Amino acid sequence: MSHGFDYDLVIIGAGVGGHGAALHAVSCGLKTAIVEMAEMGGTCVNRGCIPSKALLAASGRVRELRNAHHLKALGIQVEQVSFEREAIADHANNLVSKIRGDMTNSLKRLSVDVIYGRGKLAGNQKVAIATPEGEKVVTAQDIILSPGSVPFVPPGIELDGKTVFTSDDGLKLDWLPSWVAIVGSGYIGLEFSDIYTALGSEITLIEALDQLMPGFDPDIAKLAQRVLITPRDIETKVGLLAKKVTPGSPVVIELADAKTKEVVEVLEVDACLVATGRIPATQDLGLESVGIEPDRRGFISVNDQMAVLSEGQPLPHLWAIGDSTGKMMLAHAASAQGVIAVENICGRSREVDYRSIPAAAFTHPEISFVGLTEPAAKELGKAEGFEVGTVRSYFKGNSKAIAEGETDGLAKVIYRQDTGEVLGAHILGFHASDLIQEAANAIAKRQSVHDLAFLVHTHPTLSEVLDEAYKRAIATH
Incomplete structure (x- = not known):
């Protein structure tokens, strides 16, 4: 380091994208720090892909063992299958703790400075970090923004974290409601309908667009409906908007026609999971200090080298990766973007191939x-x-x-x-x-x-x- 900065690279956000960027940066010889205000691993490890896969693995085994017809075809008989909700939840928690610990240890082992606090830009090549001990400012030749995303909750839906909740709270599996309404039929909605039906809950799947699984290839969506929805305790409501959701016992859901916005039905259920996608966590990131403004949805504009754009032009030494860019909101996409950003920081021109x-x-x-x-x-x-x-x-x-x-x-x-x-x-x-x-x-x-x-x-x-x-x-x- 001959440039006089504290670091070659500072990364704001220690999710899968930030972590992957840090590992690659160290392998490229960069003195690196990573700033995280919550838990190591971000959404994926703590509130997303990792705990959900643990719940899907456990609930999937229950589904398999209760499928007497399938087992009989293999010559197997299982008398009775039971499960402990708390033990399944513990399995997810233990997995999260292990992976979070592994990620923290990998950074320590490679001498990445982990700074806990809320990081934001404080001008060109500067990061201000609000820590429990007070604010500190560090400088870096390059900065990568990796703030991640949070669940999107449409207007009219009130959360209480217990009867009306997002995937963040659903993954805790605090209780098993008998009847769960799931708003949204994308990845999150489908996976939770799989978990809940395997463990005995009934589901009402609500989709505002005029077809289920709108992001999927039409042939796959059609077959998924036949295999994953129709044979299970899942009722579907398509072309209907959850206009108002009120927590309580029961949860009251006002369903409106998605086109006219007029209420056409009122549902009363035990719980409601809101799975309507995610929005970038780009507020209070200090973007204005370098003269950039996110788009109307809050996403940071980047090119395929992951450089942050201002009026269509790349800003020197500033990069963004992961959900905050709105390109592909997937953990492995964020990690790939992190590696590409570091490659470009090191002068090796590379682009992300999203296809x-x-x-x-x-x-x-x-x-x-x-x-x-x-x-x-x-x-x-x-x-x-x-x-x-x-x-x-x-x-x-x-x-x-x-x-x-x-x-x-x-x-x-x-x-x-x-x-x-x-x-x-x-x-x-x-x-x-x-x-x-x-x-x-x-x-x-x-x-x-x-x-x-x-x-x-x-x-x-x-x-x-x-x-x-x-x-x-x-x-x-």
Whole structure:
């Protein structure tokens, strides 16, 4: 360090994105500090992906063991299955504590300075940190903003954290309501409906848009409704807005027509989970001190190198990553952005390839996707002058899926008709979250179905579902 700053790099926010950036920065020889006002690991580790996966794992086992028909087909009989709600909640808490501890220790081991307090910009290359001991100011050659996000609660919905709550409180599993309304049918809503129905609750799923799972590929959304919703204790309300939600016993929900905003129905339920997405935590970040303003939704504008933009131009030495950028609100996307930001700080020009970043919902069975949906691919094809091809292969024809008794599902591959380049892949089925990585890697390398169809897959494995799709793609030419 010959530049006279306290640090080469200061990162505000120690979520998965900030943590990943810090690890990469140290490996690149940068003297690094990370500022965190709450817990190490941010939303993902403490209130998101990690505890939710623990609850999904436990509740999924309960669902599996109570499925007498499925077990009987495998020659297994289980007399009675019971569970302890508190023990399941403890499993999630213990996992959070372990991973949070591992993250803290990894930073200490690499001599990253961890400063606990609220960090904000105090001008160019300066960070002011409000700590319990008072405010301190540190300087850095480069600064990465990684403040994360918080649950979005629409107007008219009142939270009490007990009967009306977001995923933050739902993950504590303080109690098991008999009847839960879930507002929103995205990842969070689907995963919680999976947890609650496995443990015996009834669900009413409320979606303001005119179809369930609006962000998913239409074929996947259609199959998910047949596999994950219809056979379970889930009632659906589509095209309806939760206009007013009042906590209590019971919780009172006024449902309005999403178009006219007129109340058409009143529900009384035991609890209501609000799963209407997330908004960036960019307030009080000192952005005005460097002359930048977030967009109307609160997101920080960045380019694909992760440099913060002011009036379309990159600001020197200031970067932003993760949910605050609004690009892809996923923990692994934040981590990838952190690595890219550090690479550019070190003078190695790199950009984030968002098309190759996969996503998953850890329902039973799982849903995963990478790249474009079929409608988005067709839109691109129209703009760029190419035809889009799609192929589907099914788990019911896969030997491993048959052996496991897990034959619900499909893999759908979307590609260019002219070059065969894979544009997207969507999977619903057993271990879909693991299977999608192969397609993500193919998209990252802009590979063609003509090459992928000749790769050899282990038999019998679930990976052959994608192999079959690639082979069907070249057979259609």
